Amino acid sequence: MKIALVGYGKMGKAIEQIALSRGHEIVSIIDINNPQDFKSDAFKSADVAIEFTTPATAYDNYMKCFAAGVPVVSGTTGWLEHLDEIKRMCKEEGKTFFYASNFSVGVNIFFAVNKYLARIMNNFPSYDVRMTEVHHVHKLDAPSGTAITLAEGILENIDRKERWTLETAEKPTDLPIHAIREGEVPGIHEIVYESDADTISIKHEAKSRAGFALGAVIAAEFTAGKKGFLGMDDLFHF
């Protein structure tokens, strides 16, 4: 498969290694200094572009990929105000876009366990729920996209919670997310249910970026040749 990389930072470089090891060809690499390459024949020849840049630049890059007729797999977080527009373009204009706030297989198992636990805890109002996420100091957005997906899994299933809030709960119906930025931590997410009697917690800790990169390449293999808006639920059926 021919892959274009948009964003050649920590994730772009990790994805390049895994893609090459799985027998794919990298036909174009675009970073901040060569946006003109979106119009190159090499870029247009890609079966899929894998985009990992920044919250502020992602949407513009998606539009450039779409204009070149190249399907997009993106893991950039912090741009979700444009999500409805991207979904509309996939539905009405035949574009192809795969998004995951977290491409790690382990995290996607964790998402499923989180929803299952939340369904159980809906029947036990003596437990309050909170979340903590820890990432490296270079991360631009807070809470993490993964934390938001976990929060949505809880809010969908626990009737006594209405919205997530960053740091402090203003009302009992809030789900607080404590975001910590320290060192070079690739990503830790923990959900804690606490009653007067005991504490139940589930935790996922990434050891490196390799899990995210492998998931992104598997998603790219899945996306090539498909149409529409795709996500991890299409890839894995837990």
Ligand SMILES: NC(=O)c1ccc[n+]([C@@H]2O[C@H](COP(=O)([O-])OP(=O)(O)OC[C@H]3O[C@@H](n4cnc5c(N)ncnc54)[C@H](O)[C@@H]3O)[C@@H](O)[C@H]2O)c1
């Ligand atoms: N979904 C996931 O599984 C997952 C996993 C890890 C990171 N992320 C997210 O991916 C994004 C990138 O993470 P990273 O660790 O690689 O960051 P990074 O800072 O190491 O790399 C970002 C790269 O994007 C480049 N860039 C900036 N503006 C650009 C533009 N307009 N066009 C092209 N390239 C541009 C930068 O020069 C840099 O090389 C972040 O939003 C992060 O939160 C998602």
